Amino acid sequence: MSGAIKTLRSAAEVALGRQRSPQHAEGPHMVRYLRAANVKDGNLDLSDVQSMNFTPAEQRTFSLRPGDVLVTEGSGSLKAVGASAVWQGELEGVVCFQNTLLRLRPRHGTEGRFLEWWARSSFGAGVFASIASGANIYHLSAERVRALQIRLPILEEQRRISDFLDSETAHVDRLLKARQSQLNLLEERAYSEISEALVPGILEKPLGQWPWTWLPDLPQDRPLARLGYVCRLQNGLTVDGARDVTHDVVTRPYLRVANVQAGRVALETVSEITVPRQMADRSTLRPGDVLMTEGGDLDKLGRGTVWHGELPHCLHQNHVFALRPDPQELDGEYLAFMTQTLHGRCYFESTGTRTTNLASTNSSKILSFPIPLPTLEIQRSLVRKVQERIDAIQRAKAALVTQADLLAERRQALITAAVTGQIDVTTTSRTTVRSSH
Known part of the structure; x- marks a missing residue:
């Protein structure tokens, strides 16, 4: 494919945004600005756009125009640095940009959409990551980006490539959206399977009786019992608390809140104390x-997660509760599944203390959780049945995730091949993508 190899500086004006500082927090010329948090790979997240003072002269320097390409200049993650999206004037009025972003403005002879696809290609192929520097925060620097190479065909071909990628990636994105919808449906199915197996009738026949209005008429072999009657709660240690470590001490791994996730214990990063x-x-x-x-x-x-002794002598901090079931009355797996039912969600949502984005509970509320309590034999039988269903759903989810990963790889390969001239977009068909249906 034709096209001269140039440095980016000859194809686009590359500018770093204005630095944020306390002196700009207020002033007579407050305008909105975009920062790294607003730029994802291929799209803008405008749910949280902040403002600061830009003088009229600064507005002329740092304002955005439709067609400008925004690239994340700095990030704590090497995988995120270089993510880009095009500004299409989504917000009215003057909008500027901060120095966590680079603005690529097409020069004469450069199609703005082609420039965006070049940036997407450079991000996905790891080009931006390869020039980033830093320890905790990775930076690109405007000068290093200006020195990057770009294959710049004639305008007509740039537009053909952009049209091709607009169409093809939209097709892949529709397939990815369909896979995500299927994954969401499987999540709902798992939730329904657990709820109906452990609390029969809860989805369709709630009695509406106070105080647990969502509960149905339970089978006779599943009387309600207060969790505290059949389970002990162990509090964890206060990590930052004062303690004497001069005598008989031990160094042990301990679990933090980040290690305890819905349905699993994440042990990739475990601290010691x-x-x-x-x-x-x-x-x-x-x-x-x-x-x-x-x-x-x-x-x-x-939501509870069973600890299987993955790390010997492991401790837990005080923001993580350890519930220890009476082995003669309650199966731990049954309790963990019960917390994942509609009953568990309704109870903890109705008793939790809410803040703006989060909620909290306490030991008293946990021990007051009313659970249907059949015999141990029935509990274990129910756990086996639920686990079989969940395993089948997980296999289906894994297949969908594999398909989604392949589609994402296909999209990136198309972008890179088209931008670098490895394929002729006038003859390339969708055959390979369509086979992913």
Whole structure:
């Protein structure tokens, strides 16, 4: 494919945004500005756009025009640095940009859409990541970006390539959206399967009786019991608390809130702490404990995860509760599943303390959770049945995720091949993409 290889500086004006500082927080010329948090790969997130003071002269320098390409200049993640999106004038009035972004403005002879696709290609192919520098925060720098190479065909071909990619990626995005919808449906199905298996009738036949209006008429073999009657709650250690570490101490791994997630324990990053041995003994986890966080997203509040002893002698911090079921009365897996039912969600949402974005619970509310309590034999039978259904759903989800990953790879390959001239867009068909249906 034709096209001269040039440095980006000859195809686009590359500018760094204005630095944010306290002196600009207020003033007579407050305007909105975009920052790195507003730029995702291929789209703008305008749900949180902030304002600061830009003088009229600064507005002329840092204002955005439709067709400007915004590139994330700095990020704490090497995978995020270089993400880009095109500004199409989505917000009325003057909108400027901060120095966490670079603005690529097409020069004469450069199609703005082609410039955006070049940026998307450079991001996906790791070109931006390869020139980033820094330790905790990775930066591109305007000068290094200006020195990058770009294949710049004639305007007519740039437009053909852009038209092709607009069409093809939109097609892939529709397929990806369909896969995501299917994943969401499977999530809802898993939720329904667990709820109906453990609390029959809860989805369609709630009695509306106070105080648990969402509960149905339960089978006779599943009487309601207060969790505190069949389960002990162990509090964790206060990580930042004062303690004597001069005598008999031990260094142990401990779980933080970030380690306890809905349905699993995330052990990729586990911290250690040195504490007196007696304190460690009081906060040591045992296999079969059900972990629950004190706070989190409202719709995930109260969801329990079983600890299987993945790390020996592991402790937990005070924002993570360890529920220890009476082995003669309550199965830990049954309790964990029960917290994931509609009953569990309704209880913890109705009793939780809410803030703007998060919610919290406490030991008293957890121990007051009313659970249908059949015999241990029935509990374990229900757990086996639910687990079989969940495993089948997880296999279906894994297949969909694999398809979505392949579609995303296909999209990136198309972008890179078209921008770098590896394919002739006038003859390329959608055959490969369509086969992903």
